[in-house]
Amino acid sequence: QVQLVESGGGLVQPGGSLRLSCAASGSIFSIYAMGWYRQAPGKQREWVAGITNSGSTAYADSVKGRFTISRDNAKNTVYLQMNSLKPEDTAVYYCNTWGRQFAPWGQGTQVTVSS
Numbered sequence: 001q002v003q004l005v006e007s008g009g010g011l012v013q014p015g016g017s018l019r020l021s022c023a024a025s026g027s028i029f030s031i032y033a034m035g036w037y038r039q040a041p042g043k044q045r046e047w048v049a050g051i052t053n054s055g056s057t058a059y060a061d062s063v064k065g066r067f068t069i070s071r072d073n074a075k076n077t078v079y080l081q082m083n084s085l086k087p088e089d090t091a092v093y094y095c096n097t098w099g100r101q102f103a104p105w106g107q108g109t110q111v112t113v114s115s
Contacts (some may be wrong), residue, residue: 001103002025002026002032003025003106004094004103004104005022005024005098006021006109008021009018009092009112010047010110013115014085014113018115019080019087020079020093020109020111021078022034023076024078024095029073032053032100033050033097033098033099034069035095035099036048036078036093037096037108038089038092039108040091041091048060049080049086050069050099057108062088068080072096080095081089082111086113087113087114088113090111090114091104092110093111094100094106
C-alpha cells in the first residue's frame with residue numbers, strides 16, 4: 001500500500017503563498033490519480049484539487065484560479081501551489097488518491113492564514 005507524507009504548511013498572511021508537497025512511497029505512483037484534500041476546524045474534509053496520471057487537473061470552485069496542483073512521477077511527489085491565500089483556506093491539508101479507494105491518511109500539514 002501507499003504511504004503518504006505531507007509537508008510545506010505554515011503560517012502565512014492573507015494574500016501570501018505556500019507550496020505543499022506530498023511524498024508517496026511505492027514503485028507504482030505513476031498509475032494513480034492524486035488529489036489534495038483539506039479539513040477546517042469543525043468542518044468535514046473536502047476535496048480541493050486533483051490530477052490524473054497523465055497530468056489533467058481539476059479544482060474545487062473555492063480555490064480555482066488560486067491553487068495549482070502538479071506532480072513529478074520520477075520523485076513520487078505531488079504538489080499544491082497556493083497563491084492569494086485567504087483566511088478561509090486555513091485547514092489541515094492532506095493528499096491521497098483521487099477517484100479510487102483511499103490509501104491510509106497521513107498526518108497532513110497545517111496551513112494557517114491570518115494577519
